[in-house]
Amino acid sequence: MERTLKKRGNGEGTIYFSEARKKWVGQITIGRDVNGKQLRKSVYGNTRKEVKEKIDKVLGEMQSGKDINNKLSIVEIANEIRELKYNTNTIKRASYVRLGETINIMARTLPYANIPIQNVTRSLINSQSQVLTEYSQSVITKVWQQLQGAFNEAQIREIVDKNPFELKGFLIKPKSCKPTKEIDALTIEEEKRFINELKKGYDKQNIIFYIAIYTGMRISEILALEKDNIDLDKRVIHIRKTLSHVDKGKILLEHTTKTYAGMRDVPIVDALYTVLLEFLQKKKKGFLFLKNGNFQHATCFNSRFQKICKNADIRVYYKKISVKTGRKTKKLYECNSKKSKVNFHMLRHTFATRCIENGVSPVVLQRILGHKDIQVTLNTYTSVFKEFKEKEIEKINNIF
Numbered sequence: 001m002e003r004t005l006k007k008r009g010n011g012e013g014t015i016y017f018s019e020a021r022k023k024w025v026g027q028i029t030i031g032r033d034v035n036g037k038q039l040r041k042s043v044y045g046n047t048r049k050e051v052k053e054k055i056d057k058v059l060g061e062m063q064s065g066k067d068i069n070n071k072l073s074i075v076e077i078a079n080e081i082r083e084l085k086y087n088t089n090t091i092k093r094a095s096y097v098r099l100g101e102t103i104n105i106m107a108r109t110l111p112y113a114n115i116p117i118q119n120v121t122r123s124l125i126n127s128q129s130q131v132l133t134e135y136s137q138s139v140i141t142k143v144w145q146q147l148q149g150a151f152n153e154a155q156i157r158e159i160v161d162k163n164p165f166e167l168k169g170f171l172i173k174p175k176s177c178k179p180t181k182e183i184d185a186l187t188i189e190e191e192k193r194f195i196n197e198l199k200k201g202y203d204k205q206n207i208i209f210y211i212a213i214y215t216g217m218r219i220s221e222i223l224a225l226e227k228d229n230i231d232l233d234k235r236v237i238h239i240r241k242t243l244s245h246v247d248k249g250k251i252l253l254e255h256t257t258k259t260y261a262g263m264r265d266v267p268i269v270d271a272l273y274t275v276l277l278e279f280l281q282k283k284k285k286g287f288l289f290l291k292n293g294n295f296q297h298a299t300c301f302n303s304r305f306q307k308i309c310k311n312a313d314i315r316v317y318y319k320k321i322s323v324k325t326g327r328k329t330k331k332l333y334e335c336n337s338k339k340s341k342v343n344f345h346m347l348r349h350t351f352a353t354r355c356i357e358n359g360v361s362p363v364v365l366q367r368i369l370g371h372k373d374i375q376v377t378l379n380t381y382t383s384v385f386k387e388f389k390e391k392e393i394e395k396i397n398n399i400f
Contacts, residue, residue, distance in 0.1 A: 013055045015048055026051040028058055072159065074113040074120065077150040078103045092254050094244035102142045105135070113147075117154045122164055122171065129174050137176040144173055182383055184341075185349040190314045197312040207279045208289065208301065209308065209347065211237075214272040216351035216369050218242070219298040219344055224253060225288050232277060235268040239370065243295055251295045264370050298344075305344045315342050356384045 013028030026043045043054040072080075082103065086096040106113040109131050112124040125147075132140050148165035155163045164170050186194060191213070198206045211222050215237060224241040231238065240263060244252045268276060289296060310316050348369070355365050362385070366377040378385065 013059075015051050015055070017048075024048050024051040026055045028055055030058070071116045072154070073115055074110075074117050074147060074150040075103060075107045077117060077153050078106070078146045081149060081153055092244060093252055094254070099146070102139070102146055105139065106143055106146060110143075117150065118160050125164065126172050129172075132174040133177045135176060136178050137180065140174055140176055183349050183353065183381055184346055185353040185384075186314070186346060188354075190312075191350060191354075193312040193314055194308065197308050205289065205304075207275060209305070210272055210275050212344065212347035213350055214269050215266045216348045216355075217266065218348060218370075219301055220244070221370075223289050223296055223298060227280060227283055227285050227288060230268075230276060230280060232268070232273065232280070235273060236265040237268060239264050239266060243298065245298060251297060253295065264367060266368050301344045305347075306342055309342045352381055353384050356381060356388050359388075 013026055015024065015026045017023075018025045021044070023044045024047060026045075027040050028043075030041045041058060043051055043058065045051040045054060078099075082091075082096065082099045085091045085099075086093075091099070110128055112120045112128050132143060135143075144165075148163070151160065151163040151165055154160045194209075194213070198209055208219075208222055211217060211225075212219065217237070217239065220243040221239050221241075224243050225237070226241075229238045229240065240255075242254050244254050287295070352365060352369060355368070362374060362377050365381075366374050369377065371377045371380075
């Protein structure tokens with residue numbers, strides 16, 4: 001049974017104790033809809049005083065002209081934040097597109113992301129978020145960040161009282177069902193075969209592969225290099241720009257890198273210095289890797305990388321074929337490049353792996369690779385660091 005304890009003045013609302021909820025309840029008229037029907041807002045608390053304070057707060061917001069009947073959803077708020085960041089140049093076009101992809105995943109898979117955010121409960125988040133286990137852990141983390149950001153913005157706007165993502169143990173972040181991808185780098189022997197294949201010089205842009213394997217630079221950073229970015233005297237490459245692939249394959253030159261940490265100088269090792277010196281002697285000022293005056297698409301270098309690996313007999317996938325020779329049929333093996341699992345990004349991982357194997361510290365590696373956080377480096381190369389650590393411990397055992 002619900003018992004009204006006090007009815008306040010006109011427009012000031014009603015406060016009563018709800019036996020069903022075991023809570024104090026306050027109700028106040030906040031306006032009328034298009035049909036003239038009263039719109040009521042309810043607030044809850046453990047004491048009558050708490051409810052009264054909440055009602056007074058609502059009244060104050062109404063008097064200040066604040067829209068206390070805000071019906072924005074998580075998706076709408078996340079998109080507002082995304083647009084604001086892009087319009088204020090906080091994020092670049094590529095990040096803007098990637099954020100949009102994450103928000104679309106929320107909109108498609110999480111029903112609670114499409115209802116007014118103040119109606120989203122802990123049970124809704126925990127139960128409906130279970131579908132995210134079908135995605136990779138990276139995607140889940142990105143979705144979680146967007147959800148947290150939307151609630152944080154809603155709290156700032158006073159649409160919600162609290163951000164549930166800040167309460168430890170309140171929500172359970174899903175864990176992906178997909179196995180964690182291991183870092184795929186060339187072995188030392190594969191790297192030697194790869195370099196030997198590059199030395200044959202059949203590809204006019206072999207220098208791109210040399211830069212990747214000896215600096216760990218991203219392909220989008222390499223393709224944005226200008227001659228002035230390479231200082232052979234000081235033996236460093238200044239990374240200041242990157243390419244973004246957005247809007248149906250359109251290539252954009254970003255005048256900053258993927259992250260602020262991406263603006264960095266990477267050393268030119270001796271093995272790279274020689275080939276760079278020869279390459280730059282034939283180049284005038286300006287961008288180094290234009291094709292017909294245009295920037296090249298990063299993905300085309302995957303097929304080139306696969307071709308080099310095929311010729312170097314690195315992780316080649318063979319399939320059986322039948323070839324007729326007169327009256328007989330021979331069973332032969334043919335390389336299937338389409339099923340090749342090697343990709344250009346392996347060169348970045350190869351560089352990082354060689355660095356770790358030779359004792360380069362995580363902090364130094366973080367700066368060379370351009371990771372914004374040391375944790376990114378540690379998480380990405382966990383298995384490599386672990387293997388290196390075990391080898392170092394074995395050295396200690398050999399001492400004693």
